[in-house]
Amino acid sequence: MRDAVDAVAREIDAAKSEMGIPAAILAAAETRDDKTAIARATVFAEYETRKTSYGGVDFGDLLVLPVTVLEQHQDIATAMAQRFRFVVADEYQDTNAAQYRLLRLLTQEHRNITVVGDDQQAIFGWRGADVRNLTSFRRDYSEAQQVVLHENYRSTQVILDAARAVTGKGGIDKPLHAQRAEGYQIACVETEDEYDEADTLVEEIKRLVKDEAKSAGDFAILVRTNAQSRVFESALLTSRLPYTLVNGTQFIDRKEVR
Numbered sequence: 001m002r003d004a005v006d007a008v009a010r011e012i013d014a015a016k017s018e019m020g021i022p023a024a025i026l027a028a029a030e031t032r033d034d035k036t037a038i039a040r041a042t043v044f045a046e047y048e049t050r051k052t053s054y055g056g057v058d059f060g061d062l063l064v065l066p067v068t069v070l071e072q073h074q075d076i077a078t079a080m081a082q083r084f085r086f087v088v089a090d091e092y093q094d095t096n097a098a099q100y101r102l103l104r105l106l107t108q109e110h111r112n113i114t115v116v117g118d119d120q121q122a123i124f125g126w127r128g129a130d131v132r133n134l135t136s137f138r139r140d141y142s143e144a145q146q147v148v149l150h151e152n153y154r155s156t157q158v159i160l161d162a163a164r165a166v167t168g169k170g171g172i173d174k175p176l177h178a179q180r181a182e183g184y185q186i187a188c189v190e191t192e193d194e195y196d197e198a199d200t201l202v203e204e205i206k207r208l209v210k211d212e213a214k215s216a217g218d219f220a221i222l223v224r225t226n227a228q229s230r231v232f233e234s235a236l237l238t239s240r241l242p243y244t245l246v247n248g249t250q251f252i253d254r255k256e257v258r
Helices: 002-017 022-032 035-053 061-072 074-083 097-107 133-140 157-167 194-211 226-238
Strands: 087-089 113-115
Touching (some): 002 035, 022 035, 061 074, 074 097, 087 097, 097 113, 097 133, 194 226
Parallel strands (some): 087 113
16 A cells, blocks of 8 residues: 555656646546556545645645746746846756746746756656756757866866766767876776675775785775765774774764664
């Protein structure tokens, strides 16, 4: 039952990111004679009716309602455009249809808009983001100047070349140039799972400490999220290699471990 509820909730959220309304969704489902879609659209309609009767809004409404008001009331749209004379949208590759319509409404009077985005960093399609908004922007704001940020000051050219090889050119060609030197070559190692990954990495550190006179302080292990550090900490503790955890709580200091 819980899975079914979660599925419907996700569909409602996705529909709102596309500015979908229950009546239109229900009509489309009935045209296809899709009984499952009809049932879910009916739930969507009932949900909206009850929510409105309580005077409530949900997360999706924070976009749907402003867009609806601005589209239905030109005087309010004009007032808002005059109030926000310059608009900047960051992480533009992760905007959805509702956000795109909102930005157009806010800038229809003056067209003073700057967007910052990278089609190769579009990772939120699962929650309604549409990377095609970048293409739509170039179409709808043909007078806009495009500035490609191709100079990188953090990574070496070796890393940039490797990243470009993995991601490909994408829709917008962006040759990447590093301010730093070439740097060390990248080694790719395939492991069975996160435990094998940690053990393999720690064994390599131990080898370099022993054979090449390195110290533990010469190495850094980078993880995407703090939750991933636990496996590495366990392997380091087992191997008796000293380490410092930056911006987090060490495994042995966590409440549940103590």
